[in-house]
Amino acid sequence: MKSRTFDYIAITLIIIGALNWGLVGFFQFDLVAFLFAGMSSWISRVIYAIIGIAGIYSLTLYGRVYDQPYSDK
Numbered sequence: 001m002k003s004r005t006f007d008y009i010a011i012t013l014i015i016i017g018a019l020n021w022g023l024v025g026f027f028q029f030d031l032v033a034f035l036f037a038g039m040s041s042w043i044s045r046v047i048y049a050i051i052g053i054a055g056i057y058s059l060t061l062y063g064r065v066y067d068q069p070y071s072d073k
Contacts, residue, residue, distance in 0.1 A: 003064075007058075014054055016051065019031075020032055
């Protein structure tokens with residue numbers, strides 16, 4: 001897979017995580033925990049870990065913003 005594909009996957013996961021944190025902050029509702037049987041279930045922990053890894057991976061986007069533009073110009 002190309003780096004661009006990983007970038008889009010990471011950004012999508014970060015958006016999902018941000019929406020979940022927004023729900024927690026505004027309404028005290030954790031959508032991931034609700035959908036996957038609580039925060040302590042293994043599937044919820046895996047989802048949280050994947051979103052966290054996507055966040056760490058997205059730190060590399062800062063170094064590539066000016067080095068490799070996404071436009072094909």
